[in-house]
Amino acid sequence: MNVAEMLAVVHDDWMEAALEGLSQTVATREGLRPQLERFFELLQQTAASHDAVWMDSVIYLWVWSQTSTDLDSEHTSVVGVLQRLLGITLQVAARHFPPEEVLGAAEELLQYWSHMLEYATEQEIRARLDHTTAELERAQRELERLDKSKSDFISVAAHELKTPLTLVEGYAAMLRDTLTSADKGVALQAQPFLEGIFRGSKRIRAIVDDLVDVSLLDNDMLKLSFQPLWLGQIFRSLADELAPVLAERRLTLKIHHFPGSDRVLFGDVERLQQVFRNLLTNAIKYTPDGGKITVDGRLLEGFVEVLVMDTGIGIDPADQRIIFDKFGRLGNPLTHSSGKTRFKGGGPGLGLAIAKGIVEAHGGSIWVESPGYDEEKCPGSTFHVLLPLREAPPEDGGKESIFAKLAAYIKKGE
Ligand code: ADP
Numbered sequence: 221m222n223v224a225e226m227l228a229v230v231h232d233d234w235m236e237a238a239l240e241g242l243s244q245t246v247a248t249r250e251g252l253r254p255q256l257e258r259f260f261e262l263l264q265q266t267a268a269s270h271d272a273v274w275m276d277s278v279i280y281l282w283v284w285s286q287t288s289t290d291l292d293s294e295h296t297s298v299v300g301v302l303q304r305l306l307g308i309t310l311q312v313a314a315r316h317f318p319p320e321e322v323l324g325a326a327e328e329l330l331q332y333w334s335h336m337l338e339y340a341t342e343q344e345i346r347a348r349l350d351h352t353t354a355e356l357e358r359a360q361r362e363l364e365r366l367d368k369s370k371s372d373f374i375s376v377a378a379h380e381l382k383t384p385l386t387l388v389e390g391y392a393a394m395l396r397d398t399l400t401s402a403d404k405g406v407a408l409q410a411q412p413f414l415e416g417i418f419r420g421s422k423r424i425r426a427i428v429d430d431l432v433d434v435s436l437l438d439n440d441m442l443k444l445s446f447q448p449l450w451l452g453q454i455f456r457s458l459a460d461e462l463a464p465v466l467a468e469r470r471l472t473l474k475i476h477h478f479p480g481s482d483r484v485l486f487g488d489v490e491r492l493q494q495v496f497r498n499l500l501t502n503a504i505k506y507t508p509d510g511g512k513i514t515v516d517g518r519l520l521e522g523f524v525e526v527l528v529m530d531t532g533i534g535i536d537p538a539d540q541r542i543i544f545d546k547f548g549r550l551g552n553p554l555t556h557s558s559g560k561t562r563f564k565g566g567g568p569g570l571g572l573a574i575a576k577g578i579v580e581a582h583g584g585s586i587w588v589e590s591p592g593y594d595e596e597k598c599p600g601s602t603f604h605v606l607l608p609l610r611e612a613p614p615e616d617g618g619k620e621s622i623f624a625k626l627a628a629y630i631k632k633g634e
Contacts, residue, residue: 224267272335283343291351298340371438378431392417430570437577444488446613452481478517480524486610491578498571499528507532526605534599535590544576
């Protein structure tokens with residue numbers, strides 16, 4: 221007996237067994253019946269023509285009509301369904317025919333199934349790949365949307381806070397002026413309150429300024445004013461500015477006279493000062509009292525490299541990229557102590573994102589090296605800033621990437 225004749229005999233039994241084996245619920249059972257009828261019909265045509273290509277259409281339909289839940293699941297697959305149908309077909313045949321006849325038919329059936337499984341696997345890989353790509357694209361769009369909302373929020377917050385803050389600062393200044401001509405006792409009494417207002421508004425001003433800078437960088441609107449500058453001079457002025465906090469925290473700051481520190485560069489003095497101020501205040505914040513901060517550097521072909529090193533708590537290698545993202549501060553915000561220079565005094569996590577934006581706008585690069593994070597052993601961190609040595613302001617506004625320059629440098633060496 222050939223397979224086609226065998227199939228004709230087992231049809232009713234096969235249908236019941238297949239429905240039973242594949243469906244979990246009566247509802248799906250009814251939806252399944254026409255599909256299985258179609259499958260069986262094509263299987264009969266395959267057996268009659270000895271060509272399993274007949275099965276492709278139904279398999280294609282099954283694979284591509286899977287829902288995203290099916291495609292996400294590891295338990296449902298058309299390949300799995302086909303394997304179960306092969307088992308059912310052989311079991312049903314065994315109920316109707318003697319073993320030697322089933323064995324003879326099985327050889328032929330296996331050939332058909334091997335084609336079906338190969339085709340189904342190929343189609344399922346394609347379907348899952350398409351599905352995963354679509355999911356990735358969706359996640360990417362969602363990320364872009366979130367990033368845009370974050371950016372918009374920063375922009376709005378910065379601009380909305382600026383006006384009332386200016387009012388507070390203005391009224392506080394007016395109050396101070398009024399008090400100078402007021403009764404001495406009243407002036408003395410009001411003094412600590414006024415100082416409190418000035419201290420608080422100064423902190424808010426610093427945060428608002430950072431938000432404005434981030435929003436400028438996000439919108440590619442940061443304008444640099446290129447002028448001749450000397451790094452040594454920037455560090456001398458920062459050392460003076462930070463001397464009181466360094467003394468308060470018993471930290472030593474050693475600024476080496478490094479090659480390149482007294483060479484003229486073209487850059488935005490204010491902005492570069494902001495970068496190194498951020499790096500030094502971070503070194504202060506993340507180094508325990510009594511620690512050491514060192515500034516050193518070296519000249520490379522076409523660049524000057526500045527190193528800001530500390531003996532602080534260090535940064536886990538896994539976090540060394542994240543910290544340059546907006547709000548890339550680490551640890552639980554609630555456990556951060558407040559204050560701009562206190563040990564582990566967390567800020568909003570914008571300082572390094574701004575530093576990165578400014579350095580890159582100069583055509584430079586910034587990164588950190590640290591053996592890891594350890595508050596006990598304090599392995600320290602070293603921030604590297606690479607800046608191009610320019611003899612004149614750049615025509616492109618400093619936007620040319622450091623990679624383009626490195627590529628040109630490598631080419632020059634060839
Ligand atoms: P923050 O306002 O939190 O200091 P930054 O952008 O300046 O924001 O820094 C981001 C995070 O990077 C910090 O919260 C801190 O976890 C980590 N970090 C920065 N500088 C250092 C440093 N010198 N040593 C250890 N950790 C640092």
